[in-house]
Amino acid sequence: MIYAVGLAAALCLGLGFVLQQHAAQAAPPADFLRFRLLLDLLRKPIWIAGIVSMIVGQLLSATALANADVSLVEPILTANLLFALIIARALYRQGLGFNEWAGALLLSGGVAAFIVGGRPSGGNPDGDSLPRWALAIGLLVLTEICVVAARHHEGAPRAMLLATGAGLLFGIQDGLTRRAAKAFNGSIGEVFLHWAPFALIAIGIVGVLLAQSAFEAGPLQASLPALTASEPLAGIAVGIVVFRENLRVD
Numbered sequence: 001m002i003y004a005v006g007l008a009a010a011l012c013l014g015l016g017f018v019l020q021q022h023a024a025q026a027a028p029p030a031d032f033l034r035f036r037l038l039l040d041l042l043r044k045p046i047w048i049a050g051i052v053s054m055i056v057g058q059l060l061s062a063t064a065l066a067n068a069d070v071s072l073v074e075p076i077l078t079a080n081l082l083f084a085l086i087i088a089r090a091l092y093r094q095g096l097g098f099n100e101w102a103g104a105l106l107l108s109g110g111v112a113a114f115i116v117g118g119r120p121s122g123g124n125p126d127g128d129s130l131p132r133w134a135l136a137i138g139l140l141v142l143t144e145i146c147v148v149a150a151r152h153h154e155g156a157p158r159a160m161l162l163a164t165g166a167g168l169l170f171g172i173q174d175g176l177t178r179r180a181a182k183a184f185n186g187s188i189g190e191v192f193l194h195w196a197p198f199a200l201i202a203i204g205i206v207g208v209l210l211a212q213s214a215f216e217a218g219p220l221q222a223s224l225p226a227l228t229a230s231e232p233l234a235g236i237a238v239g240i241v242v243f244r245e246n247l248r249v250d
Contacts, residue, residue: 005064006076012057014083017215017224019050022092024215033147033162033213041212058177065178074174074232074239075111081228082108088220100221107229119248132242136172139234143168147210150217159218162210163227169207170227171234175242176200 023044024037031037041047057080064073082104088094146165150158180196214223239245 002064002068002073003076005060006073007079009057009060009064010077010079011083012053012060013077013080015087016050016052016054016057017080017084017211017227018087018091018220019046019053020212021088021215021220021223023047023050024212025219027212027216029216032216033151033209035209037212037216038209061174062177065174072115074171074235075114078107078111078228078232081224084220084224094220096221103225107225117248135237135241136175139168139172139237143210154217156218156222159214159223160226162214162217163223163225164230166207166210166214167227167230168234169203169210170231171236172238173200173203173207174231174235175238176203178243 020041023041023046027037027040031040061073061077064076085096085100085104089096143165146161146168150161150165153161176196176199180194180200211223211227214227217223236247240247
């Protein structure tokens with residue numbers, strides 16, 4: 001059941017990314033890395049549809065993350081890259097060559113190898129602590145490095161760097177989603193007293209801004225693979241360090 005929910009989430013995420021990129025690529029260059037970009041995109045119905053699809057995907061992801069280990073769900077979600085390439089080809093006839101398809105298949109094969117060989121399991125969302133979440137600070141520093149480097153590049157390299165930063169934030173967000181979901185097991189008042197939901201919202205907004213700026217900067221095949229690869233790496237790191245999940249490494 002978790003696999004089916006994860007694949008459904010990946011499909012919705014892939015469709016959402018395609019629609020968002022199609023809308024963002026026409027945004028004014030002056031909106032680069034500005035929250036004004038999100039305001040401009042809010043006027044585009046196709047972008048709204050992409051966000052709705054992504055939200056559905058995130059909700060399905062949250063359902064899976066609430067019932068399984070982060071390091072198990074994250075690899076399944078990387079299938080959104082395959083779905084996105086297929087949808088982009090079908091809807092907008094985007095030219096995709098051997099490199100794009102081969103890379104997507106290699107990534108999918110790596111996901112399968114990870115699940116079979118790594119056997120991720122265990123973990124306790126209630127057993128986390130603020131010192132363990134210090135890992136998130138390191139990931140935020142890496143995100144800032146990506147953003148600074150992106151300002152000194154154009155086109156595909158800029159898109160790749162920004163997408164990498166967005167993926168790192170989404171990886172942190174996935175871990176926070178699992179932690180916030182546990183907070184919802186209590187009363188409504190307890191939810192607002194916990195720090196995780198607020199951190200989840202803040203990081204999610206910045207992650208969306210970086211992702212849209214990446215979509216604006218270059219083609220989908222430049223941005224989405226970087227986002228798809230960096231998100232599970234960050235999410236798995238959070239699962240292992242923060243939630244003490246077990247990962248077979250022999």
